[in-house]
Amino acid sequence: MTETTHTRRPEPLEFDKPRVSIAKPEYRFDMQGEMPEAERVERAMKSFVKDFGRTAAIYMESCIHCGMCAEACHFYEVTKDPKYTPIWKLEPFKQAYKREYGPFAVIYRALNLKRRVTVEELQEWQQLIYDSCTVCGRCSLMCPMGIDIATLVSQARHGMFNAGLIPHELWAVTERARLEGSPLGATPKVFKDRLEWLADDHEVEIPVDKADADVLCTMSSIEIMKYPDSVVATARIMNHLGVNWTFRLDGYEATNFGLLAGNAAAQKQLTMKLIDAAVACGAKTLILPECGHAYTALRWMGANMYGEPLPFRVLHIAEFLAEQVHEGKLRLKKVPKSVTFHDPCQVVRRGGAIEAPRDVLKALGVELREMHPTKGTNWCCGGGGGVVANHRADDLRYKVFRIKMEQIEKTQAELPVTTCANCRQTFDDGQAHFKWDVKMHSLLELVADNLIEDER
């Protein structure tokens, strides 16, 4: 692993802006570690070779350059700049695949038909892969050849990380997460303190570090630091349901900047913390918070990191709530408001929990006005995949945000609701930037606010 050469201590965070991130750096260091250019390229190549399996190879062989993926991508939609074509993000990696790993690799190398990827190319591609991709998966849904471009971008990020070519902010927060247990300063100590004063302030019982529990709840740093009401909401609902649940200080951070940055080792480390904590307390269910990529990281990638099927169920909080609704255990007041639901990409389109949030909204008795397009084809908020943490990408992200504003305005719904804290902070940041009078709400908090509590 490369050591940082530009900072000796973690980058300062800022919490008073609409979205939490590191403070906008005066100097960006978008290249990490000291190594010769050839070595950077070599490390990137080695990483590709390690990552590419049969499925990725099939995808790399299948692109017919139809360019239709661009039509699905919000970054292309708002700029009409062809460089944002999703499959173009993979161009150096496609070359590398064909040259290093494909069936004709020997021929390509012998006749030098595909040039070696250069450091300059990788640097140019950093912005395409990190600033203008939220791994939202709309392109994967469009591709006539069925190529899962989004997953390939995630895999490509491994190469970029190994080459020491990830954006400044992602490097900084991933280092924090690796060293402190949280990317955004919500260290175990900070978390513990917060839980104490939240329990006090809101008069809610919050169990911590139980030795035996049926349900392990987890939170995202975004909620811990910026939307603490979500922590309270979680506790309220669990208690309302009479669940034997706990938070654990040895495994509570559901976000995974290792996944976002492309740092496979860090991704595994962060995932294992959650798994070990669940195993330690014998939990049968692990609930992920309102977060998008957390779902992808644990629900779909966790077992593979662990090396065997997980010994517990993994549910997004929205899925959990929907289950409780179906089992009649969640008693909710009716909310006589019109609601439109923003689908977090990793939960709905990529994750498959398409109806769960809607089932919960139905139980709340709201008037659901679907925006257009919706569900699997809904537009991304523009902040996922680490983009909202990246200051360099702000202008682009604000352009993309216009799409969401237009979608929501068209529904004229009173209450936009989502179930991902990263989407939520992206909306908050966009709202501030455009001075928009619409605020995004949390499904979790909406439920917690409308529980029918027994009078005890």
Next chain:
Amino acid sequence: MSSPTLGQFLRARGVTRREFLRFCTATASAMGLSASLAPRIAAALEQARRPSVIWLPFQECTGCTESITRAHGATIESLIFEAISLDYQHTLQAAAGDAAESARARAMQENFGEYLLIVDGSIPTGNPGYSTIAGHDNLSMLEEAAKGAAAIVALGTCAAFGGIPHANPNPTGAVAVSDVVRNKPIINISGCPPIPVVITGVLAQYLTFGKVPELDALGRPIAYYGQTIHDRCYRRPFYERGQFAESFDDEGARRGWCLYKLGCKGPVTYNACATVKWNNGTSFPIEAGHGCIGCSEPDFWDKGGFYQPLSTGNWGTAKTVGTAIGVGAALGIASAALARRRQKAAEGS
């Protein structure tokens, strides 16, 4: 002894002026010339001395001779043929042995530089013993005879292109006349055999104009070999409409539909069969219900089979396909193994 002119000869045989002119007109049109040239043809032929013609038969089946001499009754063609001083022709001559050979030698000497040499059959270049005449091998006989020839007619596909003996594997090393003789004008009258009237028409043109007619890239007179059978085939509309005989004597065949599916090589065969036809205009193979076999083209024996449609080809055999599958699979397995090994190496480091 001065030999009579052709005109005198014909009159002596009782050919009327009218019949003679009709022949010249027909010849003119067969050569693609204007009918107004008929008098000129008549005048030339009238005054033509019966030129000396030496006919050398090499590796041949005598089919070309049969074709030409096929009795069409006492037609003008055969008379014209007799009007040439055919000083040497194995099948037709009366003499044999030394008498025949010395007649040939004398004719070649007396008419040196002026005689017309007709060759049928291919020339073996392998063992000279494959084909000899009076103990002389074909190759040296041709070389010697060519020296004094004004022009050479390579009669039939064997002489023009090598024909049957040249077919794979060509055990005798058979070659065409044009492979042996390089410095004399050669007219290739190909066909297996050629149409009789094509031969006489070419000869008539040669006698009339004293020079070799316009030839195509393969040395064949364009007058008769300038178009394909397909271009003039009376069954062409059925080809266009896609109505084909599927097998011999099926309904399509009986209705006279196109024979493409039965292997007809008409589209790529240049000859006059579809216009001039055979047996004095009676019919030609397609009209008789059999596809053209392309007999006036070089190597027609080796084009993949007379009943193989033109759109098929030598894609291989079950064995070559099987081998290709094996090789492809092996390469695929090898490249995957190589990639996996690189992966393992990358993971280890």
Next chain:
Amino acid sequence: MTLLDFARGPALQWSVTIFIVGVLWRLLGVFLLRTRKDLSEPRKPAAWKGLKLIALRSWPRREFLEGTAFGEVMGYAFHVGFLMALFFFAPHVLFFADISRGLLGTDLRGLVGFGWPTLPNGIITLVSAVSVAALVAVLIHRFVNPVKRLISNFDDYFSWFVTIAPLVTGMVAFSHLAGWPYERLLAVHLLSVELLLVWFPFGKLMHAFTIFAARGATGMIFERRGASL
């Protein structure tokens, strides 16, 4: 050996051989790569149902149609026309029947009692013309559309060429274009097909095979997760 003899002879045999070798090499070279079992608990265990994505992706979702309709329609116009001309033109059917007889010992008539149907020449000409027009249209689009212009490379243009050449040369040969010797037109057409066969395994034309693999893989992965197909 004439050009036609060459085209019907060694050129055909070699190109068919290279085609078979290349296709298997490329397909096996990819399919035999490492794959890892997915240990996550599936939302929908019958992942094979995701193979329906192979059919689903044949037309874009309504939401994506606006920017992609042109490409989709032109793509189908080309493919349908091309495949109709290839498989239902009488001389081509004879070509395939000959191969079938050589490999299986019988053609379709021998197997099922009726022969492979052929379409009238007029229809073949029409669909070939439509196919050529569609190809020209997509080439223009590839030049003019900024996305396609950026991402296109030699493979795209050369594959286009080896695809349109058989169509155009076929139509020219079939029309017995005046003034040209037919045997040469036919030879050029056959050679253009042989060029297509030789190039096929090495360029994007392989999507004819990989489309099933890629769509199938994604279909199964996504179906397992209950993700949007």
